[in-house]
Amino acid sequence: MGRQPHVHRASVIAMRLVDIADAIDLTAAESLWARQASTAAARSRLMTASPKAMTFGVPPVELTLGDIEVGVGGQLLQAKALARLYEFGVAAFSISVPANDLPWVDFSARVNAVDAALGIASGTDLWNRLVVQITGIMRPALLRPNQATLHEDYLLGLVHSLDGVTSTATLHDDLDLVPMLAGESRPLSEQARQDLLRQRFSYYTDDLAVLTWDRAFIYEPRDDSDVVDVLEVANAQLLELRYYDELLDAELPRMYDLVEATHHVANPLAARRYADLARHLYTLVAEVTEITEKVDNALQVTEDVYLARVYAAALELFRVPHVSKAVDRKLAIIRDSYAALYEEASGKRGELLELAIIVLIVLEIVIAIIRHV
Numbered sequence: 001m002g003r004q005p006h007v008h009r010a011s012v013i014a015m016r017l018v019d020i021a022d023a024i025d026l027t028a029a030e031s032l033w034a035r036q037a038s039t040a041a042a043r044s045r046l047m048t049a050s051p052k053a054m055t056f057g058v059p060p061v062e063l064t065l066g067d068i069e070v071g072v073g074g075q076l077l078q079a080k081a082l083a084r085l086y087e088f089g090v091a092a093f094s095i096s097v098p099a100n101d102l103p104w105v106d107f108s109a110r111v112n113a114v115d116a117a118l119g120i121a122s123g124t125d126l127w128n129r130l131v132v133q134i135t136g137i138m139r140p141a142l143l144r145p146n147q148a149t150l151h152e153d154y155l156l157g158l159v160h161s162l163d164g165v166t167s168t169a170t171l172h173d174d175l176d177l178v179p180m181l182a183g184e185s186r187p188l189s190e191q192a193r194q195d196l197l198r199q200r201f202s203y204y205t206d207d208l209a210v211l212t213w214d215r216a217f218i219y220e221p222r223d224d225s226d227v228v229d230v231l232e233v234a235n236a237q238l239l240e241l242r243y244y245d246e247l248l249d250a251e252l253p254r255m256y257d258l259v260e261a262t263h264h265v266a267n268p269l270a271a272r273r274y275a276d277l278a279r280h281l282y283t284l285v286a287e288v289t290e291i292t293e294k295v296d297n298a299l300q301v302t303e304d305v306y307l308a309r310v311y312a313a314a315l316e317l318f319r320v321p322h323v324s325k326a327v328d329r330k331l332a333i334i335r336d337s338y339a340a341l342y343e344e345a346s347g348k349r350g351e352l353l354e355l356a357i358i359v360l361i362v363l364e365i366v367i368a369i370i371r372h373v
Helices: 026-036 104-118 124-141 168-174 178-182 190-196 226-263 270-296 305-317 320-372
Strands: 006-019 021-024 054-056 061-072 075-085 090-098 142-145 151-162 199-201 208-211 215-219 299-301
Touching: 006 104, 006 124, 006 226, 021 270, 026 061, 026 124, 061 090, 061 104, 061 124, 075 124, 090 104, 090 124, 090 226, 104 151, 104 178, 124 142, 151 226, 178 190, 178 215, 199 305, 208 305, 215 226, 226 270, 226 305, 226 320, 270 320, 299 305, 305 320
Parallel strands: 151 215
Antiparallel strands: 006 090, 006 151, 021 142, 054 299, 061 075, 075 090, 199 208, 208 215
């Protein structure tokens, strides 16, 4: 690998995205935070991308949670905590741990140490405290809050200054990214290394972004955070679509049971039961469709080709289109069930109307007979 560069200014960012509600009233969230916190809330925006090129569909509310102490690799480090609230119910928490003035090998080790400290195995208590803090303050702004059990984690090594690196080509020559991106100390096979480094992106000659399923390395000497923001949005979209995928997984068996139970109702008033169930399914489809449209439009890309490539690669890497198609398939099943139930309800009403007509005819005949007796 040759000489090892020295990392002058960098940080390790641990993200945890949590679904805390069906939706969040962002205007109310800003007001609640202003009343109960010492720092002001702000609407997030991309730093370098033109609003005409790429922008948030609805800018999330950014909340500064202040400094916290994190035990990393046997030492206590001062880290900065941040939260972003998205209108479709996701709270994205991030903890930024400093990693300044370190040889590259030590920086790579710091990334893995942060993962060990804030990962699923050992960081749950800290993340839960942040979730409780935010949901406690924001409860009036949450539409149908949930237990926040579903989450996504992501880890980023963000470097702003490297000694002796002048181009992306030099970066590839001088840095061994594999131990940091894989979280492995043992050497990987050449095929595994190539797969791990497949998603690499550069815009200028001195920047680099390498994406994997659960980690990323970003070298950005201009201090902008647009790639970090794009990766956060992609994770938020994955999380929300996973939530509705699991919701529909639970709803489909229940729907089948309700349809079966309704079919066994053998009385003339069954039409009302069919209509009620059809309305329930229609409401579910409408709500899920509305939220998934907001999720799909969380980030709007038009002209920024570089960020668009990073964003599209992240969505594909996180399998967001796959989960989105699964949600669409399940919604299609429910729509078909709604249409069938609506037709059955109409048929039952027709049967009831025919029965009423027959009863009226019989009554007229009986009355006529009685009059002539």
